[in-house]
Amino acid sequence: MKRLVGAAVPVTAALVAFFFGAIMLLAIGASPWEGLKAMVDGAFGGGDNLARTAVRATPLILVGAGITVAFRTSVVNIGGEGQIVAGALLTTVTALALPDLPAAIMLPIVLLAGIVGGAIAGAIPGALKAYASVNEILSTIMLNLVMVQLMNYLLRGPLIDPAEVASGTRNPQTERLPDGASLPILVPGTRLHLGVPIAIVAAIAVYILLWRTPLGFRLRAVGHSPDAARAAGINVKRNVTNALTIAGSLGGLAGAILVLGSEGQRMQTDGSLAGFTGSAGFNGIVAALFGGLHPIWTIPSSFLFGGLLTGATQLQRSLQVPSALAIALNGIVVVFVVSSDRVRSRLDTMMAARAEMNDSGGES
Amino acid sequence: MTADAPSTTSDSMARSDAPPLLEMRGITKRFPGVIANQDVSFDVRAGEVHTLLGENGAGKSTLMKIVFGLYQQDEGDVLLRGQPIDVSSPSEAIAARIGMVHQHFMLVPTLTVAENVALGIRSERGPLTDLDAVSDRIRELSNSHGLSVDPDVEVWRLSVGERQRVEILKALYRDAELLVLDEPTAVLTPQEVDDLFVILRRMTDEGRGLIFISHKLHEVMALSDRITVLRNGRVTGQTVPSETTREQLAEMMVGREVKLVPDKPAVTTGEPRLAVQNLSVQGDRGAIALHDVSLEILAGEILGVAGVSGNGQRELAEAVAGLRKPEPGASISIDGTDVSLLNTKARRDRGLSYVPEERMKDGAIAEFSVSENLLLVNHDGDDFTRSGLFDFGKIKEHCQALVNRYAVKTPSIETPTSSLSGGNIQKVIMARELTSGPAVLVASQPTRGVDIGSAEYIHEQLVAQRSNGTATLLISEDLDEVLGLSDRIAVMFEGRVVRIVDAADATREGIGLLMAGVTDSAPAG
Numbered sequence: 001m002k003r004l005v006g007a008a009v010p011v012t013a014a015l016v017a018f019f020f021g022a023i024m025l026l027a028i029g030a031s032p033w034e035g036l037k038a039m040v041d042g043a044f045g046g047g048d049n050l051a052r053t054a055v056r057a058t059p060l061i062l063v064g065a066g067i068t069v070a071f072r073t074s075v076v077n078i079g080g081e082g083q084i085v086a087g088a089l090l091t092t093v094t095a096l097a098l099p100d101l102p103a104a105i106m107l108p109i110v111l112l113a114g115i116v117g118g119a120i121a122g123a124i125p126g127a128l129k130a131y132a133s134v135n136e137i138l139s140t141i142m143l144n145l146v147m148v149q150l151m152n153y154l155l156r157g158p159l160i161d162p163a164e165v166a167s168g169t170r171n172p173q174t175e176r177l178p179d180g181a182s183l184p185i186l187v188p189g190t191r192l193h194l195g196v197p198i199a200i201v202a203a204i205a206v207y208i209l210l211w212r213t214p215l216g217f218r219l220r221a222v223g224h225s226p227d228a229a230r231a232a233g234i235n236v237k238r239n240v241t242n243a244l245t246i247a248g249s250l251g252g253l254a255g256a257i258l259v260l261g262s263e264g265q266r267m268q269t270d271g272s273l274a275g276f277t278g279s280a281g282f283n284g285i286v287a288a289l290f291g292g293l294h295p296i297w298t299i300p301s302s303f304l305f306g307g308l309l310t311g312a313t314q315l316q317r318s319l320q321v322p323s324a325l326a327i328a329l330n331g332i333v334v335v336f337v338v339s340s341d342r343v344r345s346r347l348d349t350m351m352a353a354r355a356e357m358n359d360s361g362g363e364s
Numbered sequence: 365m366t367a368d369a370p371s372t373t374s375d376s377m378a379r380s381d382a383p384p385l386l387e388m389r390g391i392t393k394r395f396p397g398v399i400a401n402q403d404v405s406f407d408v409r410a411g412e413v414h415t416l417l418g419e420n421g422a423g424k425s426t427l428m429k430i431v432f433g434l435y436q437q438d439e440g441d442v443l444l445r446g447q448p449i450d451v452s453s454p455s456e457a458i459a460a461r462i463g464m465v466h467q468h469f470m471l472v473p474t475l476t477v478a479e480n481v482a483l484g485i486r487s488e489r490g491p492l493t494d495l496d497a498v499s500d501r502i503r504e505l506s507n508s509h510g511l512s513v514d515p516d517v518e519v520w521r522l523s524v525g526e527r528q529r530v531e532i533l534k535a536l537y538r539d540a541e542l543l544v545l546d547e548p549t550a551v552l553t554p555q556e557v558d559d560l561f562v563i564l565r566r567m568t569d570e571g572r573g574l575i576f577i578s579h580k581l582h583e584v585m586a587l588s589d590r591i592t593v594l595r596n597g598r599v600t601g602q603t604v605p606s607e608t609t610r611e612q613l614a615e616m617m618v619g620r621e622v623k624l625v626p627d628k629p630a631v632t633t634g635e636p637r638l639a640v641q642n643l644s645v646q647g648d649r650g651a652i653a654l655h656d657v658s659l660e661i662l663a664g665e666i667l668g669v670a671g672v673s674g675n676g677q678r679e680l681a682e683a684v685a686g687l688r689k690p691e692p693g694a695s696i697s698i699d700g701t702d703v704s705l706l707n708t709k710a711r712r713d714r715g716l717s718y719v720p721e722e723r724m725k726d727g728a729i730a731e732f733s734v735s736e737n738l739l740l741v742n743h744d745g746d747d748f749t750r751s752g753l754f755d756f757g758k759i760k761e762h763c764q765a766l767v768n769r770y771a772v773k774t775p776s777i778e779t780p781t782s783s784l785s786g787g788n789i790q791k792v793i794m795a796r797e798l799t800s801g802p803a804v805l806v807a808s809q810p811t812r813g814v815d816i817g818s819a820e821y822i823h824e825q826l827v828a829q830r831s832n833g834t835a836t837l838l839i840s841e842d843l844d845e846v847l848g849l850s851d852r853i854a855v856m857f858e859g860r861v862v863r864i865v866d867a868a869d870a871t872r873e874g875i876g877l878l879m880a881g882v883t884d885s886a887p888a889g
Binding site: 228233 | 709718720726728729732752754
């Protein structure tokens with residue numbers, strides 16, 4: 001019964017959010033039913049759309065799994081965007097520096113480079129929090145701003161594609177990466193690439209890390225009670241740093257996959273963070289919260305949000321509504337899901353009280 | 365509710381032929397799967413202290429929550445001044461002049477005493493507050509009851525004892541005739557307990573009736589007029605202090621004979637296992653809280669630390685455990701190795717075990733299961749992992765064995781620790797800390813707030829460790845515990861060890877004087 005309520009609450013939250021979305025559609029004179037059909041069709045109708053949804057979900061899964069590690073250690077990570085960019089940049093630099101190696105050698109190296117890049121971007125705010133008591137919410141957000149500027153500088157300057165300079169268009173993008181660094185397409189004719197299963201495996205690995213290894217045990221211990229962990233001899237500062245480093249490395253892997261799985265086989269920017277990341281660093285937080293901060297549940301939850309994102313494109317195309325509507329819808333889901341935690345705990349207490357009354361009433 | 369504080373207490377109080385202030389007849393209260401109270405009858409007369417004695421979970425709190433309107437009984441009657449009443453909320457209870465002093469104070473620290481007292485009372489000046497009148501009335505009550513509380517001071521400035529007097533004042537201000545005191549001495553120093561008892565006596569002299577909830581036997585014997593003992597929701601005895609002993613009370617509480625002081629076998633002590641020299645440590649506020657302490661504990665010896673809480677005991681324990689940095693010049697050695705620069709983990713690797721004072725904050729993680737808490741210290745040893753992953757088979761075996769050996773009452777080792785009783789949580793911590801056979805054990809308040817049965821068991825375990833050659837630093841505010849378990853007693857006052865005496869020569873009075881800082885006249889024992 002309790003479990004049922006636990007699952008019902010986020011689902012209800014999503015339904016309520018869609019209800020509000022329907023009102024918004026009505027307000028701009030579109031049919032909500034057609035809108036819903038367009039969205040569902042755009043997200044899950046046909047192999048091509050499914051593949052697109054899976055690709056959109058991939059960075060959400062990775063960032064979301066990282067968020068669960070951070071939150072379980074009681075560390076807040078708002079730096080997903082910056083960590084994605086850090087991973088993507090290091091992946092790009094590494095791939096460009098290497099000769100065209102076979103994919104079996106190249107891919108592990110460049111993916112690892114992404115992980116390292118993200119890990120560094122996570123370790124900095126982690127160490128600052130642990131050893132200098134710098135609030136990680138502020139430092140991760142600030143680091144996002146630093147990373148976007150670094151990306152813009154590198155892609156407009158040192159890393160810019162010489163062809164862009166020669167043609168005078170100067171679009172901020174890198175050279176095409178070597179072919180060996182391209183993520184293989186799994187289903188021909190779609191965009192479904194190797195990054196999707198990598199993300200799913202990574203989320204499962206995070207689950208194993210958190211609940212099956214001594215490191216995860218220490219992270220959770222620090223998350224629940226730094227005092228008790230410290231008294232037991234667990235190094236709290238090191239584990240706080242570890243948590244953000246792990247979260248960052250997953251974001252970095254997401255960044256690597258974004259570059260290596262891109263259609264252009266290169267990193268490019270429109271000057272904003274979202275232009276490269278698609279806001280996966282923030283949407284991943286939502287996906288993780290919607291998945292109850294559990295790495296495995298983050299997978300379906302990411303697919304749902306991935307579907308929302310691809311469905312929104314379809315919605316825009318078929319009903320001629322602004323895509324901002326989908327972003328607003330996304331925001332509404334977040335508000336309802338996050339507040340549903342409150343609702344859930346209140347429901348729990350209400351049900352416990354009712355059970356108590358029924359039981360005692362029945363006996364007397 | 366317009367409790368605008370009548371200036372005189374009711375004149376109908378304290379008439380001998382009057383019906384009892386409160387009478388509870390055949391109260392039964394059930395919760396799913398548990399009978400919290402079964403046919404409990406209990407009464408309080410005006411002018412007496414009636415103690416409710418029982419272990420945690422015996423049903424004392426449930427009974428009092430019925431009186432206060434937080435629960436409704438399933439069967440039985442509650443009579444107030446001879447009239448059946450049906451209290452369904454705390455505000456009705458307050459209107460019926462029933463007061464309650466909770467174990468955890470219900471005060472707003474940033475407000476003044478007067479503001480706290482006035483909270484929830486309608487002002488006579490309508491929407492405007494009337495705090496001057498409240499302050500005057502508080503001063504009056506404070507003087508007449510010997511409370512010495514300044515109404516205009518913010519509560520956060522007050523000591524724990526003073527805060528409790530504010531709680532009593534709140535009840536007096538609302539002119540409570542019947543006052544429930546839920547474990548009022550749990551947070552008080554011995555001196556504050558004495559002061560509290562004087563205040564309570566003055567209140568019964570005025571004809572108020574008091575219900576005193578406690579499990580501290582010597583306090584119960586000292587204060588009560590009558591005693592009702594509860595066990596598992598039933599009344600197991602009703603008596604008066606002159607006709608009983610602490611041992612008999614303990615037996616009624618637990619249901620079997622209890623050893624309040626453990627038997628200590630003779631042990632040949634060995635080499636010093638813990639040596640502390642010139643240890644000075646800063647307290648939380650930055651001032652030096654521990655001054656130049658030196659002590660040695662031999663293998664097979666328990667060194668008890670007596671002292672009023674806040675005289676440097678916590679800092680001493682944390683410095684030895686590696687949780688607090690000593691000032692330069694100090695040395696802490698375990699088995700001859702200086703560990704003063706090592707962290708907690710390294711000290712634990714060298715044979716240190718530590719039972720922290722605050723069980724739920726430092727000792728165990730509430731959200732973790734019993735088995736996870738049992739693993740908190742040694743989770744990364746080869747014993748419990750196989751190629752980097754936990755070997756849950758071995759872990760389960762280990763934890764189940766510990767739960768059995770240390771008699772932890774829990775539905776399973778996967779139960780969240782927060783749902784265990786205090787005594788059982790403490791047993792989990794003891795099991796974790798003792799299983800390694802420590803060289804040095806630092807045990808802070810090992811039985812505070814723990815039921816008698818568990819306390820007895822924990823004492824036995826400490827004595828068994830002593831026989832195994834562990835050097836134990838036992839820090840406790842319970843003087844009986846220190847006197848009963850220690851081989852030597854170090855008395856602390858204002859951050860210094862004022863004297864170390866042999867337990868054989870020590871007396872309550874002698875230690876008490878040293879605890880108050882009186883060293884010149886006091887012969888150690």
